[in-house]
Amino acid sequence: MKSSIKHRAARRARSIAIAVAGVAALHTAPTALAADAWPAKPIKVIVPYTPGGSTDTVSRVVFEQVSQRLGQPIIIENKPGANSTLGVGVAARSAPDGYTFVSVLAAYSANMSLYSKLSYKAADLVPVAEMAELPLxxxxxxxxxxxxxxxxxxxxxxxxxxxxxxxxxxxxxxxxxxxxxxxxxxxxxxxxxxxxxxxxxxxxxxxxxxxxxxxxxxxxxxxxxxxxxxxxxASAKRWPGEPNIPTMEEAGFPGFVMSSWTGLLAPAGTPQPIVARMAREIAAATRSPEVTKKLTDLGFVPVGGTPEEFRKLIERDTRRYAEIVKAGKITLD
Structure with missing residues (x-):
């Protein structure tokens, strides 16, 4: 009798486990299918600055190559205003379906301290990849x-x-x-x-x-x-094009690295496989001889890292800028 009870309990446990796995599969299946089919239509990249600026320039150079690799048009949509917070806010409120992204500068990190109130939170967006560094x-x-x-x-x-x-x-x-x-x-x-x-x-x-x-x-x-x-x-290494110019650290200021950067964010909730795929395509684009030459000629250092690397960069600069903003009592409110 005891053996029979144990047997029925074991079967019930297996049934529950299978049911739970089935429910989990139902929840993850749409995400997996969406990622597999992505991109099935044009992608929009919001640039929260005017045309011709550094963010706009890097975005157009990089995403021309990414568009070719993905086989879908990538539309650059300029939404300038309020030190980039207007366009970033629009992106943060967009559907997290992998068809809206936003290019940002290092000012994205600084704005977290420069404004007491923003229409978005850091948690509303996820890092995709750094595209280029702009040494100052x-x-x-x-x-x-x-x-x-x-x-x-x-x-x-x-x-x-x-x-x-x-x-x-x-x-x-x-x-x-x-x-x-x-x-x-x-x-x-x-x-x-x-x-x-x-x-x-x-x-x-x-x-x-x-x-x-x-x-x-x-x-x-x-x-x-x-x-x-x-x-x-103000970069970690000397600029290859002008190797005789010392870094700020070499000039007596340890850890003085304050280069600007341009990178891509996505609305929070964007499927992770899509974020990872976009990061890989950006990395491939920035490694291509054509994009490398264009960016280098314009004074940029092509990067193209992972979402995790970009997250660490954003967090580091957010802390760094917060210290400067607080000490200088700087505000944009």
Missing amino acids: FLFASKKLPVKTVAELVDYGRKHPDTLTFGSSGVGSSAHLTGERLAMESKLKLTHVPYNGSAPILPALVSGEVSVAFDPLLVPMPHVKSGKISVLAV
């Missing part, structure tokens, strides 16, 4: 008698309250990088924000601002012609 270089006006970062710091200490730094706007990567330099050097650097990066170069040439962190491409010809100086690059 420290440029100086020729009106300053300095050729190195050490000379700049020495000059600032001997001439207090005279140094200024320009940026493309309050809360930009260039602004927060300049604030970090002021904090770590213990110099007073007065911030001069401009409407975009275009006015910074003439301001450096004329001496309207003392220094500025900016990407290399546009200012470099003026360095070569002797109109401005370049002191260092």
Whole structure:
């Protein structure tokens, strides 16, 4: 009798296990099928900036290649406004079906501290992949008698309250990088924000601002012609195209890595197989000779990593920017 009871109990347990597995399969099957069929229609990538900017440029270069690999059109939709938060908010509220993504800059991490209220939370979006890094270089006006970062710091200490730094706007990567330099050097650097990066170069040439962190491409010809100086690059390694320019760390600022970046996010709930597939296609695109050359010629470093690597980058920069924003009492509210 006892054996019979045990036998029936074992059969009941197996039946329950099979039923549970069946229910789980029913829940996961649509996701698996959707991922297998993806993409079955055009994909939209929201760029929360105006056409022609760094995020827009990287997105168009990379997704032209990804589109060819996936066999579906990828439509770039520019939705600028509110330091990118408008377009990011639209993406966060989009259906997590693998057909809407958003390209972001490092400003995405900074905005978490610059705004007390956002229309989205970090949990509303998931990382897909970093696409490219944009190193920021420290440029100086020729009106300053300095050729190195050490000379700049020495000059600032001997001439207090005279140094200024320009940026493309309050809360930009260039602004927060300049604030970090002021904090770590213990110099007073007065911030001069401009409407975009275009006015910074003439301001450096004329001496309207003392220094500025900016990407290399546009200012470099003026360095070569002797109109401005370049002191260092705020990246982990020297820029391959200009190997004689030292890093900020080599110039005496340990751990001073503040390069901007461009990466892709998806609405939370997007099937993980789709996120992983898009990450792989981005990695393949950024490794292609055509995309590598285009991005490098524009001053970018192609990346193309995994979702987990991008998540760690976002979290690191969110913490880093939060410290700078708090210390500088910076807000965009």
